[in-house]
Amino acid sequence: xxxxxxxxxxxxxxxxxxxxxxxxxxxxxxxxxxxxxxxxxxxxxxxxxxxxxxxxxxxxxxxxxxxxxxxxxxxxxxxxxxxxxxxxxxxxxxxxxxxxxxxxxxxxxxxxxxxxxxxxxxxxxxxxxxxxxxxxxxxxxxxxxxxxxxxxxxxxxxxxxxxxxxxxxxxxxxxxxxxxxxxxxxxxxxxxxxxxxxxxxxxxxxxxxxxxxxxxxxxxxxxxxxxxxxxxxxxxxxxxxxxxxxxxxxxxxxxxxxxxxxxxxxxxxxxxxxxxxxxxxxxxxxxxxxxxxxxxxxx
Numbered sequence: 001x002x003x004x005x006x007x008x009x010x011x012x013x014x015x016x017x018x019x020x021x022x023x024x025x026x027x028x029x030x031x032x033x034x035x036x037x038x039x040x041x042x043x044x045x046x047x048x049x050x051x052x053x054x055x056x057x058x059x060x061x062x063x064x065x066x067x068x069x070x071x072x073x074x075x076x077x078x079x080x081x082x083x084x085x086x087x088x089x090x091x092x093x094x095x096x097x098x099x100x101x102x103x104x105x106x107x108x109x110x111x112x113x114x115x116x117x118x119x120x121x122x123x124x125x126x127x128x129x130x131x132x133x134x135x136x137x138x139x140x141x142x143x144x145x146x147x148x149x150x151x152x153x154x155x156x157x158x159x160x161x162x163x164x165x166x167x168x169x170x171x172x173x174x175x176x177x178x179x180x181x182x183x184x185x186x187x188x189x190x191x192x193x194x195x196x197x198x199x200x201x202x203x204x205x206x207x208x209x210x211x212x213x214x215x216x217x218x219x220x221x222x223x224x225x226x227x228x229x230x231x232x233x234x235x236x237x238x239x240x241x242x243x244x245x246x247x248x249x250x251x252x253x254x255x256x257x258x259x260x261x262x263x264x265x266x267x268x269x270x271x272x273x274x275x276x277x278x279x280x281x282x283x284x285x286x287x288x289x290x291x292x293x294x295x296x297x298x299x
Contacts, residue, residue, distance in 0.1 A: 005031040017055065023048045025070075035060075035079065039247045043087075047071060051094050057081075059247045060099075063254065065109075073097075081121070082106075082241065084254060086146070089113065090201065100124060101139035104238050106258060108146035108164060108266050112201055116153040119144070123158065143234045145181065145266030147223055149199050161234060163268030164225040165198050180270040181225040195270060198223035227269065230262025 003014055007026045011019050016036035023042045027049040031040060035058030042048070043066035051072055053062055057079030064071060065087040072091040077083050081099035086109040093115035099105045103121035122139035129136050140159035144150070148162050151170035159176035162168065166179050169186025179185055183195040200218060204211075237257040244250045258265065 003033040021046070025049065027070075029053070029071075029073070031055075037247055038077075039251065040064075041251065043067075048073070051075075053077075061247050061251060061254075063251065063259075065259075075099075078102075082250060082254065084258070086259065092152075093117075095119070098122070102242070103139045103158070104141045104241070105144075106141070106234070106238070107144045108148065110147045110201070111144060112149045114150060114152040114154075114170070117150050117156075118154075119156045121158050140176070141234070141238050143266065145268065146225070146263070147199075149201075151186075161268060164264070164266045165223055167197065167199055169193070178268055181267045182223075183270070225264050225267045227267050228262070228264045230264050231267045232257065232261055232265050234266070 003017055005011060005014070005019060008022050017033040017038040019031065019040045019042070021042040021044060023046040025047045029048040029051055031053045033055045035055060037059040038055040039061050040053065041063040043064065045066055046064050047070040049070040049072050051074045053073060054076045056076055059080050060077040061082045062075060062077055063084045065085060067088045069088065069090045072094045074094045074096045075083055076098045078100045080102040082104040083097060083099045084105070085107045088109055089107065089111045091113045095113050095117050097105055097119040098121070100122035105119055105121060119142055121142055123137045126135055127137040128134060142156055142158065143161040144156065145162055145164035145166070147165050149167045150156070151168055151172065153170060154168045154172045155174070156162070157173070157175040160174045162174065162179040163181030165182040167184040168174060168190065169184065171188065172186050172190040173188040174185070174190050177190065180195060182198050184193040184197050185191065186193055200223065202215070204215070240257050241250050241253045244253050
């Protein structure tokens with residue numbers, strides 16, 4: 001049942017799996033399917049420069065939204081998993097990600113990935129408590145919010161949630177932590193460096209002194225995130241998606257719960273902000289209309 005796609009000419013030969021949308025460039029990307037019912041969705045104009053996407057099971061979903069930057073990917077998804085990358089993310093090298101044991105990796109808009117980034121939802125091998133014989137390392141979903149900067153060789157492990165606007169330093173290990181929005185973290189294991197920061201994607205490599213001078217004050221607030229009516233509960237959203245029985249229905253729910261929500265959808269509060277605050281959203285509001293896969297390509 002194995003199928004492979006290396007260019008758009010291979011799409012018509014697919015019998016058991018689907019690729020929806022035709023990227024403007026396949027580059028050297030290889031897509032391998034080992035099961036059935038898997039769906040790869042690519043927005044119009046997506047530029048796949050190289051790497052590999054492996055569907056090592058059935059009913060997996062990879063969704064790649066439109067971007068002004070090329071994609072460099074090394075992705076593996078197993079049965080009933082989802083890997084979602086929203087619009088205009090930048091990849092300095094291949095992004096390595098593995099979605100296992102029915103867990104999801106959700107990545108927001110305008111994220112910056114340096115070289116050597118790894119994201120995983122599972123330890124893969126099973127660990128038990130020696131006294132109770134109960135499993136203690138369950139696989140968990142991973143969230144990377146909007147406008148997050150992941151430094152070189154950082155690793156994001158199961159259960160990690162990184163709020164929008166945050167910075168993860170080079171060679172950091174994030175393991176099951178909730179990272180508040182607009183904060184910077186670094187180290188192994190990662191620790192909070194400071195809060196109330198934001199970052200801009202301009203590259204200073206070849207700046208003149210006048211450009212450096214101009215960068216000393218940033219005039220806008222567009223990279224500062226706050227809780228509002230568009231903020232979603234990540235846990236509630238993914239459970240709504242997971243409740244659907246087929247990959248196509250999960251895609252519709254993914255769009256409803258996550259892909260089409262507002263700019264503060266992935267705001268995560270600090271412990272100080274969340275303590276005793278009853279206004280924190282307890283779940284994502286369902287959109288009143290039900291969208292289909294065909295609707296996806298009208299956007």
